Amino acid sequence: MSTSAPQSRSTRAADTDRIQVAQLLTEAAAAGRLPMTEYEDRLAKAYSAQTYADLARLSNDLPGAIPCNKGGPCHPAPSTLLLAIMSGFERRGRWNVPMKLTTFTLFGGGVVDMRYADFTAPEVEIRSYSICGGQTILVPPEVNVEVGGHAVMGSFDHSVPGEGSPGAPRVRIRGFSLWGSVGIKRKKRRNQIEEY
Known part of the structure; x- marks a missing residue:
């Protein structure tokens, strides 16, 4: 997620962590792995997630799931x-x-x-x-x-x-x-x- 140091699943998630999971969910929906209603439900939950455990529950069953201790920071797209x-x-x-x-x-x-x-x-x-x-x-x-x-x-x-x-x-x-x-x-x- 947002740091390279190992994180406890109870550690609070950052905005960048929520954005990474939202992008993963969008990719899964685009590939047909999630129906639109489930995608929108998971997306709303990802944006309101408080901890790494909350985010992991939403993405662990998807290919490319981001482990709680290996993600990198999100960088905004250029203006x-x-x-x-x-x-x-x-x-x-x-x-x-x-x-x-x-x-x-x-x-x-x-x-x-x-x-x-x-x-x-x-x-x-x-x-x-x-x-x-x-x-x-x-x-x-x-x-x-x-x-x-x-x-x-x-x-x-x-x-x-x-x-x-x-x-x-x-x-x-x-x-x-x-x-x-x-x-x-x-x-x-x-x-x-x-x-x-």
Whole structure:
């Protein structure tokens, strides 16, 4: 998990340990080893796990399970810019969500779908800007979301229904829209993980 020194199963787990198990669960679901309902149930439990023993119970029956004393630290994916000028962008399927993501549309559109993505940090900051364009950000049910954006003659969605799970990644979305839109939706996963 997060250190190379042997850990007692009763040792408290870190955010990076929970992220590693969440990634392992996502890989198992993508390979068809876990049905979607079991995957989502285990994922919610992984994000709220307190100890290494809690995490081990969720992943020991899967290939590639991480022993409590052999894991390494998780490193956040590099900051990313998604740009659409008179064009579009899509980020869907399995991808690594960075700690910082900036999206910009100018006379274009974009979609950021985090439902099947691997979170590489417990806190994610998204800066979204739309000028005469539009973009949609899809978050999975367990993720916690904070929104603080502004719109001038456009829209910046502030209503994301539902609450995330305790311990799940927190996504903070900020930015602005000028004659454009930034839509944010909490959406359930389909029956299988899409590989793009």
